[in-house]
Amino acid sequence: MEESRSFFRAKTLSFLAMVVVFLLVNALSATYVGFDFIDAAAEVPAGVAWMAAEFLPTVESLSKLDSILPALASTVLVSVASSCIAAVFAFALAVLGSRTVGVGKVAAFLARAVASVFRNIPVVAWALILLFSFKQSEFTGFLALFLTTFGYLTRCFLETIDEMSTGPIEALQAAGATYFQIFAQAVLPMTIASAISWVLYMVETNVRDATLVGILTGTGIGFVFDIYYKSFRYDVAGLAILAVVVVVIACEMTSNFVRRRII
Structure with a gap:
């Protein structure tokens, strides 16, 4: 006691x-x-x-929806594209660098080093760095989101693969399965649900980050917001913010629904 x-x-x-x-x-x-x-x-x-x-939208500000909605759609599409493409590369690197099914200690070290570097540089910093090379364009915003997402997802996928059960892998190895057969029959089925969940989370995050990146790259809803904000049209700027909030909430609800279906 x-x-x-x-x-x-x-x-x-x-x-x-x-x-x-x-x-x-x-x-x-x-x-x-x-x-x-x-x-x-x-x-x-x-x-x-x-x-x-x-910042409260007015009836007059609703007339600017024809410029807000296309920019918002562009922002969402860039966010989805950067998340999905980064997920493919991140998953491939995570498999090669995994301690469970990877190709060696050197690959494991390099995969974690790459993930740490790309993940710990803020998306705004990536956007500023890339502006010098690619100027203000949709591609600059895409690359900034892609690089940050790539680093983050690589880290998440590494942890997911390392934490999975090794029983099926050992059984396949004992049966003489090749590396690609082990990947297709064990690694992919056991990690795909968690991987999709992480990708959906990054889509939500990138929609928010893409708004800020758009201010720097002169694209998407961020650029539209910046124009009206600097023109002292705060009511239209507030409408742009409200549109982003609605889209983020819709993405989160969709993401939660998909997660419940696959997990």
């Missing part, structure tokens, strides 16, 4: 110590950058009121 009390006492003290450290770090950070939480909190109601008044 005494040991149990000591254990929970130590856990409680550790938790309190982490909370104190967290608060101290936040206080020091706020002091360093000159951030005043009380003043910021006091400005929130005024900021919310301004956004509600300025």
Whole structure:
């Protein structure tokens, strides 16, 4: 009994110590950058009121839907294309670099290194880097989304393949199956549901990221938003934001429905 009390006492003290450290770090950070939480909190109601008044779409702004909807469709298509194409390359690299069915330690190291590099560079940074080579175009936005998605999915697929049961693989190896037969009969059937789930998640994420990328690359709904925002047509900019929100929610609902069907 005494040991149990000591254990929970130590856990409680550790938790309190982490909370104190967290608060101290936040206080020091706020002091360093000159951030005043009380003043910021006091400005929130005024900021919310301004956004509600300025960004609320009007009847007049609905006339701009003919320019918003095509740009929104372009953004969604780029997001889907970059996610699906990146998934194919990421899955191939993950299989080759897997510790379970990979082709060696060197391939495993390279696959994880590539995934870390591509995944840890933000999509905005990729867009800025690629702008110097490919200028403002749909292809620049596609590449930025593709590279980030490729790194993220490679990491996810590596973990999925490494965590699967090795029983079917060992049985096929014992029966003399080739590498491609093992992939087709064991690896693919056991990982396809999880892989599709990750791809659907990335489609949702890329629709949101593509809006920001579009501002930089001058394409899609992000470019339309930027034009109206800089023209002080906040009502139309708010309509563009609302359209993006509706599409993201629709993508999430579709993704959840598909996940329930396949998992």
